[in-house]
Amino acid sequence: MPVIAIIGAQWGDEGKGKVVDLLAEKARVVVRFSGGDNAGHTVVNPYGEFKLHLIPSGIFYPQVVCIIGNGVVINPKVLIDEVDQLNQRGIDTSKLFISDRANLIMPYHTLLDGLEEELRGGKALGTTRKGIGPAFADKAARLGIRIGELLDKEALLERLRFILEYKNVILTKIYGVSPLSLNEVYSQYCQYGERLAPYIRETTTMLEEALAKDELVILEGAQGTLLDPDFGTYPYTTSSSPLAGGGCVGAGLGPTAISRILGVFKAYCTRVGGGPMPTELKDEIGDLIRERAGEYGTTTGRPRRCGWFDAVAGRFSTRINGFTGAALTRLDILGVLPLLKICVGYKLDGKTIDYFPGNVASLERCQPIYEELPGWQVPISHIRQYRKLPIKAQQYVARLEELISCPINLISVGARREQTIHKMPIL
Numbered sequence: 001m002p003v004i005a006i007i008g009a010q011w012g013d014e015g016k017g018k019v020v021d022l023l024a025e026k027a028r029v030v031v032r033f034s035g036g037d038n039a040g041h042t043v044v045n046p047y048g049e050f051k052l053h054l055i056p057s058g059i060f061y062p063q064v065v066c067i068i069g070n071g072v073v074i075n076p077k078v079l080i081d082e083v084d085q086l087n088q089r090g091i092d093t094s095k096l097f098i099s100d101r102a103n104l105i106m107p108y109h110t111l112l113d114g115l116e117e118e119l120r121g122g123k124a125l126g127t128t129r130k131g132i133g134p135a136f137a138d139k140a141a142r143l144g145i146r147i148g149e150l151l152d153k154e155a156l157l158e159r160l161r162f163i164l165e166y167k168n169v170i171l172t173k174i175y176g177v178s179p180l181s182l183n184e185v186y187s188q189y190c191q192y193g194e195r196l197a198p199y200i201r202e203t204t205t206m207l208e209e210a211l212a213k214d215e216l217v218i219l220e221g222a223q224g225t226l227l228d229p230d231f232g233t234y235p236y237t238t239s240s241s242p243l244a245g246g247g248c249v250g251a252g253l254g255p256t257a258i259s260r261i262l263g264v265f266k267a268y269c270t271r272v273g274g275g276p277m278p279t280e281l282k283d284e285i286g287d288l289i290r291e292r293a294g295e296y297g298t299t300t301g302r303p304r305r306c307g308w309f310d311a312v313a314g315r316f317s318t319r320i321n322g323f324t325g326a327a328l329t330r331l332d333i334l335g336v337l338p339l340l341k342i343c344v345g346y347k348l349d350g351k352t353i354d355y356f357p358g359n360v361a362s363l364e365r366c367q368p369i370y371e372e373l374p375g376w377q378v379p380i381s382h383i384r385q386y387r388k389l390p391i392k393a394q395q396y397v398a399r400l401e402e403l404i405s406c407p408i409n410l411i412s413v414g415a416r417r418e419q420t421i422h423k424m425p426i427l
Contacts (some may be wrong), residue, residue, distance in 0.1 A: 002259035002427070003217045005247045006225030009263035009317040011271040012242075013297070013304060015042025015329035015412060016264045020220045022410075022417055026427065028215030029065045029207060030058030033250030034240040035222030036073040036105060036135065038128040039296065047091065052078050055086070055096060056220050060286045062092055066211075067203045070101035071136040071240060071250020072222075074147055075110075076192035098196065099203040099252070100148030106188075107180055108167040109134040113232035115175045127273070136239035138163075147200055147306040148194025160186055204252035211257060216427070219247040219258070225317040233360050236275025259335040262426060263323040263406065265314060267331045267396075270299050270304040276363040279307035279343045293333045308341040308370065311403035316356035318406045325426055328397065332419075337375040340396060344403060345369035373399060381414040386423045397423075 004023065005252035008014045021043045024030050037053040044050075044062055054074060068074065083093050109131030117127055118136075127133055138144040149156050161182055170180035200384055210217050225231065227238040228246075240246065244261045248254065268289055271277045280286070286306040287294065295304040297331040317323070329396055334340060345354050346366035355361045389397075389411075401408050411421040 001256045003211070003219065003253065004260045004262060004426070005221065005244045006262050006264060007135060007218040007221045007244050007247070007321050007323070008242055009265045009314060009321070009323070009326070010224045010269055010310075011220075011226045011277070012224035013270050013272065013295075014224060014264040014266045015327070016221060017052060017057045018329065018412060018415065018417070019262070019264055019327045019410065020218060021045055021060060022420060023218060023426065024058035024061050024064050026216055027058060027061070027064055027218045028213075029210045029217045030220055031067040031069050031203075031207070031217065031251040032056045032072055033069040034071045034242055035238065036130065036132040037075050037078045037346065038130050038132045038238070039222035042415070047089065049415075050086075050089075053082060055082055055093070056218075057094065058218065059091060059096065062095070064095065066096045067206065067251070068096075068098045068102060069203065069251040069356045070099040071246065072099075073103045073105050073139070073240075074098065075130065076147070076150075076189070076196060077104040080192065080195055097201045097203055097206065097291050098147055099200045100146065100200050101153075101252075102229060103135055103139045103144040104147055104150075104338045105131040105135045106145065106189075107171065107185055108164070108171065111136070111171065111177070111180075111268070112167075118412040127172040132309055133239045147196070150189060151197060151200060153190055153193070156189065156193070157186055159384070160189070168307045176401060200246065206252060207251065213226045219251055219253075221247065225263075225321060226313055231316075231320050231358075233275040233363060236273065236360065260324045260426070261322055262325045262409070263317060263321060264329060265309075265326055265400070265404070266329050267309060267334055269307045269310050269313075270295050272302055272304050276360060276366070277305055277307055278313075278346060278363065278366045278368045279310045280305050282308045284339070288336070289333060289413050292336070293330055308343055308368070309400065310343045310368070311400065312343055312346060312354060313356050314400070314404040318404050323406045325409040325424075326401075326404065326406045327412065328400065328408050329412040331393065331397070331411055332379070332381045332413040334396075335376060335380055335393075336375060340373045340375050342373065342399065342403065343368040344371045373401075381419055383413060384418075384421060386411065386421050389421070
């Protein structure tokens with residue numbers, strides 16, 4: 001069986017959770033490989049509706065081993081709360097494991113995240129203020145604390161004493177806020193360590209065993225390609241790579257292990273936070289899409305910015321990830337619109353371009369060039385076969401396939417697991 005990477009192809013919130021939940025039925029292992037609890041996956045299945053932030057979406061299948069990989073930064077309180085909530089609703093979490101190499105989000109990370117955003121004022125990045133960026137910055141600066149260190153209290157105290165002394169200087173001298181107490185932070189994180197100890201493992205050997213047995217492994221991405229710190233709308237990006245290549249590093253797999261890469265595209269575009277979005281609709285159509293789809297952040301509750309499908313960005317996403325197939329979600333939302341638009345190019349400083357600019361200032365000046373298609377204006381949430389979709393809906397799907405240079409395998413026409421059209425096999 002292959003290793004399949006499930007990757008957000010736009011600015012996040014594309015519906016990756018549903019796709020993973022759907023495919024995990026045949027999987028042995030599902031690995032969350034990047035981000036932190038700034039990401040949110042909504043899953044609707046026979047157990048009900050769930051909003052996951054750290055735990056992989058394969059948790060609802062008892063045979064699936066779920067791994068939070070080394071590429072994730074973990075707020076232990078959030079993780080414990082998520083485990084408790086799942087257990088209270090009858091979901092077994094005994095096959096959840098955490099890489100001992102995953103870095104922790106500490107109290108000073110969340111504190112600094114908010115203080116830094118306030119300092120930026122009108123140029124704030126729109127972070128979730130959950131400490132994700134500062135935690136990844138510390139990881140790169142070799143000031144991070146790994147979750148495996150919670151299992152050695154003496155070593156943890158030594159590391160924390162050094163780091164907290166440094167962080168308290170920043171908090172008090174630069175921001176003028178009160179310092180954090182070493183004893184309080186240490187005591188709290190020791191308690192977290194005791195609670196999470198059964199879940200903490202060396203997880204790369206678990207993946208090796210699954211591959212040796214030819215079992216299906218799914219890599220579950222967080223956020224989306226256009227938020228990648230190298231290829232996204234920098235600096236309005238996330239702090240870890242949501243790309244397929246990031247899946248290898250964030251899970252602990254060699255790149256040759258991945259055999260298929262599924263990009264998840266929404267049938268339109270959404271974005272949360274600051275940064276350019278060329279097809280954004282600041283009108284009644286954008287409001288209509290938002291309200292029909294409930295486009296509010298799973299993690300923050302913030303209203304998402306909505307716009308037409310951007311095929312220039314989609315083609316770029318296909319190229320840098322190497323998508324072998326795609327899932328198209330939320331197609332049902334567009335069913336009330338008489339006219340649909342797809343961005344097929346940009347006008348930049350009087351010139352027509354067909355590529356996604358790397359410079360955010362250039363992207364902010366890009367004006368979308370639209371191609372118009374007729375809408376189908378009938379409900380499609382009940383349809384389960386591609387050939388039974390309205391012809392105009394099929395034409396829209398076919399045009400997107402052509403523009404993003406990638407076949408669409410899966411079409412979601414509703415939030416529930418069964419509201420899915422399997423256009424062509426993925427496995």
